Amino acid sequence: MREHHFQLQNRTLWKRGHALVIAMWKEVIATCSLSGYLSWQFLKASRQSMEARVETMYYLDGFASWPVRPEVQNVLVEALAQPGNANSNHAAGWQASSLYEKGKRQVATLIGAAPSEIFVTSGATEANALAIIGVWRTVAGQVPNRNKIILSALEHDAVRRPAEALRESGCEILVCPTDTSGAICIESLGTLLDESTILVSTMLASNLTGIIQPIEKIGKMAHDVGALMHVDAAQAAGKHPIDVFDLGADYLSLSAHKFGGPQGVGALYVAASAPKPTELTTASHLETHLSGTQPAALVAAMGRAAEISLQNMDRESIHSGCLISLFEKGLSGGGLRARRLFPSSPTVPGAAAFILDTLASSELIDILNSKVCLSNASACHSGSLQPSPILSSLHLTYDEQKRFLRLGVGWWLSEREIEAATAAINDAVAKVRLATGEVHQ
Incomplete structure (x- = not known):
């Protein structure tokens, strides 16, 4: 009798335990499903946000490195x-x-x-x-x-x-x-x-x-x-x-x-x-x-x-020249005056250097660094606050060096993207001037 009682008791405990385990798993599954769903939604939104940022990033720093073809x-x-x-x-x-x-x-x-x-x-x-x-x-x-x-x-x-x-x-x-x-x-x-x-x-x-x-x-x-x-x-x-x-x-x-x-x-x-x-x-x-x-x-x-590069050199040279012209036109159309350095000197295709009118190039780069990739120095010296011996050798004053901007464009950019990039630059400049109270004449 006692053995039979223990068997019934164990069976009852097992059933209760089994039911408890099932209930616990249901709760876990429900919780995990909810958190999993929320996590998935968060990751999806993050990925979409990142993709949006990537899609609107314009790379104009070809001096530092070209994109891999x-x-x-x-x-x-x-x-x-x-x-x-x-x-x-x-x-x-x-x-x-x-x-x-x-x-x-x-x-x-x-x-x-x-x-x-x-x-x-x-x-x-x-x-x-x-x-x-x-x-x-x-x-x-x-x-x-x-x-x-x-x-x-x-x-x-x-x-x-x-x-x-x-x-x-x-x-x-x-x-x-x-x-x-x-x-x-x-x-x-x-x-x-x-x-x-x-x-x-x-x-x-x-x-x-x-x-x-x-x-x-x-x-x-x-x-x-x-x-x-x-x-x-x-x-x-x-x-x-x-x-x-x-x-x-x-x-x-x-x-x-x-x-x-x-x-x-x-x-x-x-x-x-x-x-x-x-x-x-x-x-x-x-x-x-x-x-x-x-x-x-x-x-x-x-x-x-x-x-x-050898096969496409002539065609890409023409394309790069058009992009440089569009860049200059886009800046002037937006009110940002930028003087091109040595405009009569021969350059490699897609390369140009400018002196901005009043805005420090580092300030512009910091504002735009997640949208438009620009540079004001060799990538090896990026962020340096010291006068550049190379820019000094080009007879630029320290004030001009602070407003120096280099541009490197090429096959990876379309004319529409250059127009969008210059629009973003002009928008950033307008915000800076509004914040500082500067009115551009």
């Missing part, structure tokens, strides 16, 4: 999906090596070089350092009377810093000023050059104004005194026609992300006739100074970007 994205994804090390002696390795070599050929074609003259780097910064420091280490010891490197006053820190680091090794660093057109002063360069010059290093296009420098003249002048010529073409490659032979370049640096390729890869051109920097003398059959695995996918993507 859609065709390049496809090549990169496909290459990343393939296994294999380019150094491996099997089918997967051969495939990776083939991608790598094809990318190098495409980059070489972009600048009129041979594939064997292309050395893969992580970008123009590394390429610049390899050229400048490498040439000094390679040549200075062989020719003791050559101890001088000449830079232009326009150079990016990627050129300035490796050059300055050589002072401790006895290298003399001279800086050539600019003329009133925003370009390197040829007359001043002539007074600096002599037979003690080992290297002249200058950019092909300014990273602040886009002005194309007279590299052919500079290269000839350098070679006339027996010096080597290094060109930082980061802002020009893929936008402006380049032939390393015509330029007289012994070394040339470029970055893929400046012409629609991925970030993190670039190249250094070393002419077959030029001394090879010591860091490159251990190059393998893949012609790279890197001792590790070759970045086949990145090089394949860089090569595709080079190929497309």
